[in-house]
Every structure is written in structure tokens, then in C-alpha cells.
Amino acid sequence: MSLVTIDSWPTRQHIDFRPQLEAGNILFLPTTPFAAPEESKEFLRNLSFAGGAVHKNIAYRTAQDRITGIEGDAALAERVRDIFRRYSREVVRFVTALLPDYASSWKLDYASFRPVEEEGRDLPLNKRNDLIHTDAFPSRPTNGGLILRVFTNISATKTRVWVTSDPFRSIAERYAREAGLHRIAVAAHSPWAPLRSRSARMLRSLGLPVVPRSPYDRFMLRFHDYLKRNDDFQNNYAQHRYEFPPGSTWLVFTDVTPHSVQAGQHALEQTFIVARESLSDRENAPISILERICGRPLLAGAPAIAPMA
Numbered sequence: 001m002s003l004v005t006i007d008s009w010p011t012r013q014h015i016d017f018r019p020q021l022e023a024g025n026i027l028f029l030p031t032t033p034f035a036a037p038e039e040s041k042e043f044l045r046n047l048s049f050a051g052g053a054v055h056k057n058i059a060y061r062t063a064q065d066r067i068t069g070i071e072g073d074a075a076l077a078e079r080v081r082d083i084f085r086r087y088s089r090e091v092v093r094f095v096t097a098l099l100p101d102y103a104s105s106w107k108l109d110y111a112s113f114r115p116v117e118e119e120g121r122d123l124p125l126n127k128r129n130d131l132i133h134t135d136a137f138p139s140r141p142t143n144g145g146l147i148l149r150v151f152t153n154i155s156a157t158k159t160r161v162w163v164t165s166d167p168f169r170s171i172a173e174r175y176a177r178e179a180g181l182h183r184i185a186v187a188a189h190s191p192w193a194p195l196r197s198r199s200a201r202m203l204r205s206l207g208l209p210v211v212p213r214s215p216y217d218r219f220m221l222r223f224h225d226y227l228k229r230n231d232d233f234q235n236n237y238a239q240h241r242y243e244f245p246p247g248s249t250w251l252v253f254t255d256v257t258p259h260s261v262q263a264g265q266h267a268l269e270q271t272f273i274v275a276r277e278s279l280s281d282r283e284n285a286p287i288s289i290l291e292r293i294c295g296r297p298l299l300a301g302a303p304a305i306a307p308m309a
């Protein structure tokens with residue numbers, strides 16, 4: 001696990017950075033390689049959360065060009081949406097040039113703004129980002145795709161501090177069985193599975209907010225919680241500390257690289273779902289690793305349903 005620094009962009013020759021990311025390394029750009037205007041950053045830093053109209057979690061749904069987390073003040077919401085729209089566009093342009101092989105089939109996911117000082121946040125265990133974990137989205141199963149995230153530290157003064165651990169392959173070999181991988185894999189192929197699948201379709205057709213989840217997505221969600229609750233993993237497993245100064249940008253597969261944030265405030269982030277087919281080595285995908293460990297396919301079989309979180 002290491003940091004791969006890209007000092008100047010564009011690089012003189014094309015370098016295929018996919019193997020670095022897929023192995024769990026972080027691509028780090030000390031200077032953000034795209035436009036991130038100071039006035040926009042300052043505007044976001046100065047948002048007021050008093051009164052509850054602006055939530056502590058502001059997201060931009062790229063595909064719908066819609067923000068969530070701001071209510072009431074239409075002019076304010078429009079300004080924030082415009083900042084997100086530009087950030088998202090710049091990130092997409094940059095990452096398309098950096099990782100063209102992913103760009104041909106990725107799915108653009110949400111962007112987000114993280115306005116709260118991370119040190120000492122008081123959150124329920126599942127939501128604590130100071131505990132090391134791999135990412136999984138309750139409402140957006142990836143069906144085997146990988147979660148690529150681009151972060152930009154837009155603080156004027158504060159370094160963002162991460163502690164990561166060894167890549168998915170290593171932690172899955174150690175903990176996946178304990179976390180219930182085999183149970184999930186077996187249940188997906190049980191005689192009851194087709195019935196579950198029919199109920200899922202029925203509930204959805206009734207308009208209920210349920211998410212059909214592949215066995216893979218069920219496991220990844222469970223593993224996220226399992227890791228956060230596991231004291232042995234949190235305290236005794238490998239740890240690597242990284243500091244991302246103001247003005248820097250970094251990219252990482254957050255389902256391959258276990259990570260946590262210990263301190264820092266004001267970060268922008270854009271997520272992509274990268275297709276397994278576009279990896280330099282498909283065998284590195286968490287789903288391939290899990291299927292090898294349990295000896296069963298994790299996308300086949302009936303999806304299990306669960307309430308939308």
C-alpha cells in the first residue's frame with residue numbers, strides 16, 4: 001500500500017495507472033490538476049449550517065443535475081449546484097485523460113461536499129468514517145463494479161489525514177469468512193431464492209423503496225459494518241497514515257483500499273463506478289477475490305431485497 005505521486009500533469013508519456021489503483025494504491029496530485037476556483041472553494045467553506053436549511057451532507061446527483069442537502073434558499077442552492085456541476089465536469093475531463101480505459105464504460109455516480117471537521121465527530125458507529133472500512137452504498141449496488149473516488153481538499157489551512165490498511169485481497173482472505181461470505185453465497189442459491197426474487201419484483205412494482213441486491217452487494221455492505229465493529233482489525237491490522245494538504249487531489253478505489261479519515265475539513269469528492277471489464281486485471285476486482293474465496297458466483301442467483309437506507 002503506498003502513495004503514487006503525480007507531480008506534474010499531463011505526464012510527458014502516457015502511463016497506465018490502472019495497476020497501481022487496482023493494487024490498492026492512492027494516486028496523489030499535490031497540486032489539483034484542474035480548475036477549482038478559489039472563490040468557489042471559499043463560498044463552500046463559508047456555508048452556514050445554522051438553521052438546518054443547509055445539511056451537513058450535500059450531494060450532487062450528477063446524472064440528474066440535482067443537489068440534495070439544501071432546502072429553502074433557491075439562489076443559494078443554485079450557486080452550490082453550479083459549483084458542483086463545474087467540479088464534476090473538471091474531474092470527469094481529468095480522469096478521462098488519466099484513465100481512458102476506465103472512462104469508456106464507467107458510470108458517473110454522485111459527487112459530495114464534506115463540510116464538517118472530521119476529528120472528534122460524534123456519529124453512530126456505522127456512519128463513523130474515522131473507523132477503517134471499505135465502501136459500499138446501501139442505495140446503489142454496484143453489481144461487481146468498483147468504487148473509484150476522487151477527493152479534493154478545498155480547506156484553506158487544514159490537512160486531511162487518512163489512515164488506510166492493506167488492500168481488499170489481504171483483508172478478505174483474513175476476514176471474509178468470519179463476516180459471513182459463505183452464508184450469503186449459499187443463501188443466494190437456496191431453493192427459496194427464486195421466491196425472494198419474485199417478492200422483490202412485486203414490492204418494487206408496488207412502489208416500495210426496496211433495493212434488489214446481488215449477493216456480492218449484500219456481502220460488501222455487511223463487510224463495511226463488520227470491519228467498523230471489529231476491534232482486532234481496527235487495532236492490530238496494518239495501518240498506513242497519509243496527509244493530504246490543502247489544494248491537493250487524490251484518487252482511490254475505496255472498496256479495494258480500506259480507509260478512514262482522522263482529521264480535516266472541507267473536501268469535495270466525485271465517485272465513478274468502474275466496470276470490472278475495464279480493469280487491467282479483472283482478477284483484482286473484489287468480486288473476483290470473493291468468488292475465489294467462497295467458490296461460488298456472487299452475481300448469479302436471486303437478488304435479495306432490503307429496505308433502502
Ligand code: SIN
Nearest residue numbers: 114129259260261267
Ligand atoms: C470515507 O469515504 O470514508 C471518508 C473519506 C473522506 O471524507 O476523506
Ligand code: FE
Nearest residue numbers: 133134135254
Ligand atoms: Fe469510506
